[in-house]
Amino acid sequence: MTSAAKTTLFCLVAGMIGTFAGALPIALTFEEDLGLHLLFRLRGPASPPGDVVIVSIAQDSAYHLNLPVSVDQWPRKMHARLIERLNAAGAAFIAIDIVFNEHQTPENDLAFARAIATANNVILAQALAHERITLTDSQGRQTGRLNIEKVVSAIPSLCEAALAEAPFPLPKIPISLRQYWTFKPGAGDIMTLPVVAFHVYAQPAYRLFTRLLLVERPHLATLFVKDFEEQAFDQMIQNASVLRSLFQKDPRLADRLHKALDDPSGRFSESAHLHHQIKSFIDLYSGDNSRYLNFYGPPDTLPTIPYHEMIDPPHTPASEKNTPDLEGKVVFVGLKESTWGQPKDGFHTVFSTPDGTDISGVEIAATAFANLLEHNPVQPLSPAAHMGVVMAWGTFIALICVRLSFYLSTPVLMVLCGVYTWGALRLFASEGLWLPLAVPLGVQVPVTYFGMLIGKYHRLNRERQNIRSAFGHYLPDAVVDQLAQNISHLHDDRVLYSICLFTDAEKYTSLSETMDPLALTHFMNDYYESVFKPIKDNGGIVLQVVGDSVLAIWTSPLPDSRLRMKACQAALGIAEAMQGPHEAPCTPKCQLPTRIGLHAGYIVLGNIGAMDHFEYRPVGDIVNTASRLEGLNKYLGTRILVSAEILEHANGFLARDVGRFVFTGKSKAISVYELVAPAGVCAAKQVLACDCFAEGLRAFRMRSWNEARRQFAEVINLLGADGPSAFYLNMCDAYKQSPPGAEWDGTIALNQK
Structure with a gap:
């Protein structure tokens, strides 16, 4: 496989790893727990819209008003007084996140109902009761179970007086709350409290939304006539299921409405806040029945007024200065604490404080409402966009890892991770767009990085083996191993006992004059193969080949008779190969009469040379004497001459x-x-x-x-x-x-x- 093909494959694998990891069921939890959590933490608290105020019911309010600990025991005349004061302060709508499904004294219930009816802007919370019905056959045997969610409304007098009612259930699992229901499945897909409050508050935007929808679906005109003429809120609630069904049947309807709304030349160029609210209506009806919350910060980030301060406001300059303006705003009323007799109404979120303070249910409802007003929910990428991002990111970082060296790719990869995180943070802070972080940074980067390390290790190891193999033709294996581990061994010299074997071929000069250089090369390669084989078979090391001469050695720290015997066997093997029999490795065509000299003694073995040229060779009189012994063969007419030191104990x-x-x-x-x-x-x-x-x-x-x-x-x-x-x-x-x-x-x- 070519280098380009390997690079392409590695990049594709890196991208596909992210795609595969992102498709796993655990990936979403991974992204929520790490990626989304990190984005919120890096962004920090954000400025909430000024249209939302919370009136919190907490323990200090019970203390100041001398009321019972349990809010259920508070006289409803007190709540009536709260509604009157809120309306007097100019509140546009009031959403009370408390369920009033039990009667108090007729006097209290009547006072509260009159206040609600007079205000005509109060939305009450409903509860959801879970029932499990056992199904049986005709013989009474159990065939299954049916889980039913029933809506529990306020007492009839309050229900009739209220502008609307809606539940606001929140999941306790997972531990950290991230989403809320816009339409509650299992309960008839009814609107939840923040969505109902949004419909109440944003009626002008709702009417523009219906007009925009009628451009695409004119046959729906009769459905919205009452909205236009009487502005009846109950009709909005009834139309909700029809609209959701309409968007589900035509998935591209939402895109067309967004395009028409964003067209600057169209007739729906409204103010920015209406524009955002219309988009929220489109996304509400076309999207899933749950949404991610875009938290503004830790508890009390949204403007909050204690309950007792609205009932009995303190008349001090500081309190008057800090009291939020309620004119034209939506007020959410609900429990802030749960440690003083009420069921737990706090939820752990990314902004829960280290001391255990969680965000209350009423603040979550207000947060969801504020997200709808600003059209600023947390928006995960679509599956296709998510796949595209992780695929592109994995391919890019893999290309960086492959193209750059290890020392350069590491800091560059760190910078890229920082840039990616910064870009994701900018999009999250400005648009609420949630780019994946956990998989790209927590899976793709380490897998790609370590994959690069493994690949480069194998490549370097392969290159080292190639170099080792190449150097093995010129240096002993032990020397190659030393140099491969540490190049500083290049200058190491060792004193060793050595047997030196020196050979010289007769008739080489005349042969070189009569043969073509290429043919001579092939001939000498065959010749050297016949010379080298006996040497290597007997443990010798071929150190030098010059012309037709060969220098080989056997080394040991101390004199060793076994090495001398092996050197003699190698010399006899060379002589036999040069003289026959013909089945020896050297064929008759490459047989050259060869003279051999052997001597033993101490040498210095190391790299000899200077500047940029070194040769690994032995130094000492032993080498010169072996050469002289080889030359003496010419005078004596012999083939193998050895010194007396060679034959000692051999x-x-x-x-x-x-x-x-x-x-x-x-x-x-x-x-x-x-x-x-x-x-x-x-x-x-x-x-x-x-x-x-x-x-x-x-x-x-x-x-x-x-x-x-x-x-x-x-x-x-x-x-x-x-x-x-x-x-x-x-x-x-x-x-x-x-x-x-x-x-x-x-x-x-x-x-x-």
Whole structure:
């Protein structure tokens, strides 16, 4: 697979991971608990609209008014007094989030009903009672259960006096409240309290909404005639189910209405607040039966007046200055606390305080109403838009991770996360638009980032293996491993005991003159394969190849006879490969007579060079001596010459002493042996020839030239031809003519390399 294809696949996978994660059932909870929570926290408190005021019933009000702890026991004449004071202050509508489904004294009920009827702007809360009915067959056996939600209204006198009634149930699960019902399923899809209050308060916008709807659906004219002429609120309530059914049957109707409303050249160019309210009506009837709450802040963020201050306002400059203006506003009345005898009416939200103070139900109702007024609810993305965002985000960050290096991609990814969060926050604060955060930042970023790390690790490991493989052709595996782990080992030098093997091919010069360079390259590769195999099979390391010469070593911290034996086996293996049999790795076409020299001793092994060029090679006299031993083969007519140090404790080989030599430029003599063959495969005449040669060499050192000549001639007679014997025959003749000095001990000084 090409690099571009891998990049494309990685980007698509990163995007699809977000899409798949976002489609899981737990993803919504994940987004609500983390993403939405973070957006609210980053945004902080927001300014609520000035059209909403809360009158809170709390424990301090009971104390100031000398009333019972339970609000159910408060005389309803007190509530009547509250309604009168609110209307006197100019309140447009009053929504009371308390259920009055039980009678008090006739005097109290009548006073409260008269106040409600006189005001003609009061909306009362209803309760929902849950009943479970067991279903049975004709034989009385249980066949199932039916859950029914029944609406519990206020007492008849209050119900008749009120402008409208509506329930406002809120879920206790999940723990943190985020949504409210606009139309309550299970109870006939009736409007809830904030929605009814919105219809009451925003009647001008509702009439414009119906006119806009009639442009698309003229046949609905008779449905809204009464609204236009009498402005009867009960007709709005009755039409709600018809309108919701209409929008459900035509999902694109809402889009057309929004488009017509936003058309600046159209006839529905209204003021901003009416424009927002009309949009809220469109979304109410076309949307789901529940909405996310756009909280304005912690408890008491909305303007709040304690109940007792409305009943008996304090006459101080500070209190008068802080009292909200109620002219033309909607007032929500309800419980603020639940720890003093009433059922719990607080709900945990993102803005619940650390001391356990939650937002009350009445403040949630007022918040929902304010969201409708401003057309500013929390708006999650549609499934298609959500999928598009996470797909695009995952693809983009994956591309960044792939294209940039690790050290650059990390900070860039952090910056991108910050930019994405900032953009999501801006849209949330200004438009209420809820972009996903938890999945893009909590799933896609770490998965993509660690996927990038794993991918780059595998790529670097693969590249390291390729480099290791490439360097393995030029350096020992141990050295490659050291350099791969730490390049500082490049300058490490080690003193080791080593056996050095040096080879040189005969006739290479003439061969190179007659062959094409490409053909010569193939030929020498085959040749080197035959040379390298015995070396590697016996644990040797090929360090250097120059022209037709090979340098190999065996190393250990201390002298080791096993290494010397392996080096001898490698030398014999090379000689066998060059001379036959033909089934050996080297074919007849690539067989070159090869001279070999072996010496042992201590060397320094490391990288030799300067600036930007180094070579891994051994340094020491041992290497030079092995090369001189290889060169001595030319004079003695042999193939493998080794020093006495090589044969020390190296048993199992037939070798003959060919004399002591002092090489050119050196002062110390070295005992030289010819490595003939493994001991187990030697012919009898080879052993006899070696014995004869040893007698001849002994006579030569004793200056018995004639005896020496006789023994060397016998060796030639046994073998047919023998280079060392021929060499010493010539030396005998030379010394007979010009005898060496008295100090001579049989050592031969060479005047050529």
